[in-house]
Amino acid sequence: MQDNDMKYKYVAKVNIEDVHGIEKHFNVILPDDYKTVLPVLNRGKPSKDQLDISNRLECVVDYFINLSLVIQISKDINQENFIAVASDPFGNYYGYLKESNHISPIYFWDHEVNKFTKCSNSFSDFIKLLY
Numbered sequence: 001m002q003d004n005d006m007k008y009k010y011v012a013k014v015n016i017e018d019v020h021g022i023e024k025h026f027n028v029i030l031p032d033d034y035k036t037v038l039p040v041l042n043r044g045k046p047s048k049d050q051l052d053i054s055n056r057l058e059c060v061v062d063y064f065i066n067l068s069l070v071i072q073i074s075k076d077i078n079q080e081n082f083i084a085v086a087s088d089p090f091g092n093y094y095g096y097l098k099e100s101n102h103i104s105p106i107y108f109w110d111h112e113v114n115k116f117t118k119c120s121n122s123f124s125d126f127i128k129l130l131y
Helices: 016-026 067-076 123-129
Strands: 050-053 056-060 082-087 093-099 102-110 115-120
Touching (some): 016 067
Antiparallel strands (some): 093 102
């Protein structure tokens, strides 16, 4: 899944307790393809930062979310079943929706209309969309 051309600035060390805290809070197991790359991109700013999703071209990924902020973000945006993995510079987020006790594909959450749009089937696929 790792894109050898992708670089990340400002990466923060992963605290495994943050991972466990997120899984416990949302009562899910985070996907392996996400957990595996956390040491490379936690809070990182990607060098490839654009993607196209349904009806939205040139969306931006500003930063990947610092794990220590994931639970607070879901509360702040009033989306208790949303696990943010990345943000754009405009107040929107990319992440998983908790559906029962499992994780959804990656969605884009538009804060202006409070709407979710599917981006990809997995975190690996999400990374592959970045250009």
